[in-house]
Amino acid sequence: MGTTIRIGVIGCGFYAQNHLNAWRDLAPFGAALTAVCDVDPAKAKAAGETFGVPWYTDVKAMLATEKLDAVDIVTRQDTHRAIAETTIAHGVSTIVQKPFAPTWEDATAIVDAARKAGVWLAVHENFRFQAPLRAVRKVIDSGAIGEPSWARITFRTGFDVYKTQPYFLDEEKLVIADVGVHVLDVSRFLLGDVSRISCEIQRRNPRVKAEDDTATMLLRHESGAVSVVEATYEARRADDWFPETLLEIEGPRGSIIVTAGCKMKLTSDGKATTSDIGAPLLSWTSHPWHVSQEGAMGACRHFLDCLQRGVPAETRGEDNLKTYALVDAAYKAAAEHRAVAPVRWS
Structure with a gap:
């Protein structure tokens, strides 16, 4: 088991369930799903109760309360820049779901913010x-x-x-x-x-x-x-x-x-x-989504390894x-x- 990485997941909607399950499954390898956040209280509460972690409806409140090493942003792309700039400003390693942002200007702004702050940044590009x-x-x-x-x-x-x-x-x-x-x-x-x-x-x-x-x-x-x-x-x-x-x-x-x-x-x-060359089904994957779900798991595994070793991610x-x-x-x-x-x- 490598260094423990405490992770907060921001966004608890449809596809975020794959990220949440992946982080939970990676616990034996050092991932610690620590908190979840969603602007929809029902989604946040459901994810918190399902995965046994505190839940929030405000990103800043989560960052102020929880000691996190990384966040995984799984929200609509039009929210990515504001959320990522907030987590980067807090010095927290940041993973952003694809598409990276709505515009080139937003995407480059996120990268510029991370570079200036010296914060680890990756995009959850999972195929x-x-x-x-x-x-x-x-x-x-x-x-x-x-x-x-x-x-x-x-x-x-x-x-x-x-x-x-x-x-x-x-x-x-x-x-x-x-x-x-x-x-x-x-x-x-x-x-x-x-x-x-x-x-x-x-x-x-x-x-x-x-x-x-x-x-x-x-x-x-x-x-x-x-x-x-x-x-x-x-x-x-x-x-x-x-x-x-x-x-x-x-x-x-x-x-x-x-x-x-x-x-x-x-x-x-x-x-x-x-x-x-297919991968075996995971306990939480289902046909036909399993290929995509396994890719999400593979991406999270890669990010965890990179965070533990302190090296940049492929993406x-x-x-x-x-x-x-x-x-x-x-x-x-x-x-x-x-x-x-x-x-x-x-």
Whole structure:
């Protein structure tokens, strides 16, 4: 067991339950879920009673009362900047749920605040921590297919996300900002940073306010690799694989293909092998959410380890700005009908 890290979770809504369960399960490794907070007293009380910790409806009151090493902010993105700036000002290590913030200005302000205060900051960008994607990264690192030169990374579903998150219907920006950010981060995780991006968006569901319930993106990576990144909530198929990310990656020595059910086919020097790269169900996970839930667990495990060792997270604020910049560039590319270079932050 490593150094104990006392954690407060801010936001006790739908997806926050995965964070709460993850922190509880990580107790044997040094995570101490210490307090919860939500502006909705009913949600805060329910989480406090379920997880056996004090509950609050005011972030400042929680910070003043509890001795916390870190907070995990799992609230709507329009609240992230104000909450993060408050926790950073208190010198508390801060994890922010993706999307990082509503605007580039808000996201960079959070990173600037943490840098100036010398406070550890990470973004809960969890797709890259899913067991299948970690397995793919391990194969790439082994050199089995050589340096990747082409990929297709796909998240296509018709699962009713509006049932559990009805506010999606009224968002100004939807699929790229919500799930596209995940698959864009996966493209960076597997093929490296991006020099330019093109994008076509569609609104295929008339109930949706945003112009993008579907996005098809073409990325040129700094390595020279090219990837096609797809995201939609409007696929219609009997074998819907929600919430899995499927992919194909090619290199000079072979290829990696991940298919539904977390199956990976690896071809290396003409020899093919197939393996199951899914993770076992946790006590609190359920089909079909288990893949996403396991990713949340993996992210929390990574953050705990980094906090204990005093090192930056993979998805530290500065790094996540590169993914955030891709989201902004994708929307700009769609609007201007041209390839766009993502903004660089320094």
